[in-house]
Amino acid sequence: MLNTTATPYHDAGVLYANTDFSQLNWIELQWASWYLWIGNPVLATGLASFLLHECVYFGRALPWIFIDATPYFRKWKLQPNKIPTASEQWACTKQVLFSHFTVELPVIWLFHPVAEFFGMSTWQVPLPSWVAIAPQVFLFFVFEDMFHYFAHQALHWGPLYKHVHKIHHQYPAPFGLAAEYAHPAEVFILGTGTILGPILYCMFRHDLHIFTVYIWITLRLFQAIDSHSGYDFPWSLQHWLPFWSGAEHHDFHHMAFVNNFSTSFRWCDRLFGTDTKYRAYRARLEAAKKAGMSAEEYARMEIRLNEEAEREGVAAEKKAENSDFAGAWHKTKVQ
Numbered sequence: 108m109l110n111t112t113a114t115p116y117h118d119a120g121v122l123y124a125n126t127d128f129s130q131l132n133w134i135e136l137q138w139a140s141w142y143l144w145i146g147n148p149v150l151a152t153g154l155a156s157f158l159l160h161e162c163v164y165f166g167r168a169l170p171w172i173f174i175d176a177t178p179y180f181r182k183w184k185l186q187p188n189k190i191p192t193a194s195e196q197w198a199c200t201k202q203v204l205f206s207h208f209t210v211e212l213p214v215i216w217l218f219h220p221v222a223e224f225f226g227m228s229t230w231q232v233p234l235p236s237w238v239a240i241a242p243q244v245f246l247f248f249v250f251e252d253m254f255h256y257f258a259h260q261a262l263h264w265g266p267l268y269k270h271v272h273k274i275h276h277q278y279p280a281p282f283g284l285a286a287e288y289a290h291p292a293e294v295f296i297l298g299t300g301t302i303l304g305p306i307l308y309c310m311f312r313h314d315l316h317i318f319t320v321y322i323w324i325t326l327r328l329f330q331a332i333d334s335h336s337g338y339d340f341p342w343s344l345q346h347w348l349p350f351w352s353g354a355e356h357h358d359f360h361h362m363a364f365v366n367n368f369s370t371s372f373r374w375c376d377r378l379f380g381t382d383t384k385y386r387a388y389r390a391r392l393e394a395a396k397k398a399g400m401s402a403e404e405y406a407r408m409e410i411r412l413n414e415e416a417e418r419e420g421v422a423a424e425k426k427a428e429n430s431d432f433a434g435a436w437h438k439t440k441v442q
């Protein structure tokens with residue numbers, strides 16, 4: 108009988124036949140152990156990729172659930188009068204899980220054979236050094252941010268908004284779990300920006316390890332969840348890196364519906380002028396702070412400005428929903 112498990116492709120033991128385990132560090136030993144334990148490298152990579160995504164996503168969302176349930180943190184909430192309820196968080200979790208198993212699981216599973224085809228390493232040890240990892244991850248951040256900026260603007264176009272992106276805008280005051288709360292088509296479209304960078308890198312450079320991709324995915328998930336958290340702390344990253352978007356930037360997009368289409372960085376919105384309303388809003392808040400208002404007066408003023416921005420957002424959303432081919436054609440006829 109043909110023993111398919113003895114071929115190098117299926118048997119992790121054969122893959123590591125010439126590996127000197129005494130030269131490996133702790134992480135590398137764990138890496139090889141995982142592949143040896145599962146036995147089949149295709150299954151081991153697919154499982155690790157999906158488990159990593161689930162553990163990081165829900166693991167990172169957990170502290171935000173705790174923070175939302177703790178009044179002490181309210182003073183740093185960007186929309187202080189909008190705290191997500193437990194039932195909202197549960198409804199969001201169910202939709203996110205549905206997307207994870209129907210869209211993300213097959214895409215995650217398909218990613219590594221495609222990337223491997225273009226030269227990505229998976230089971231191989233030793234793992235790349237931090238010096239090799241850091242610039243690659245930075246490149247993926249820049250690529251994803253630009254991809255997302257244009258794809259997100261396209262999702263605000265009438266038909267795509269009405270049938271796809273509207274789901275993600277269900278929460279004008281987002282929370283951590285809502286980062287991937289979206290139509291499955293949106294998860295697919297915007298997820299492309301996350302995995303296309305590593306695939307293109309493999310195609311042109313042929314020297315990428317999936318370990319680097321895991322670091323990229325982990326940081327990207329942290330970025331996505333944190334930017335939906337609804338909190339801006341004095342120690343948030345955007346106060347240290349002024350070009351980092353953070354929650355303060357993306358929360359405005361959910362509240363006001365317009366402006367701030369990028370994910371990680373502020374430069375695309377600044378460059379293409381899609382942050383003017385946002386900057387005017389921040390300037391008004393800053394001016395109020397400088398005017399020496401009391402904490403209560405400032406809080407009232409902030410809520411008033413937020414309500415104003417949200418009202419304008421509702422009108423802008425209606426306008427976007429009606430801006431389809433038929434609408435454009437009708438306008439030309441009338442003129």
Ligand SMILES: [Zn+2]
Nearest residue numbers: 259263272360
């Ligand atoms: Zn949007």
Ligand SMILES: [Zn+2]
Nearest residue numbers: 275335357361
């Ligand atoms: Zn969002």
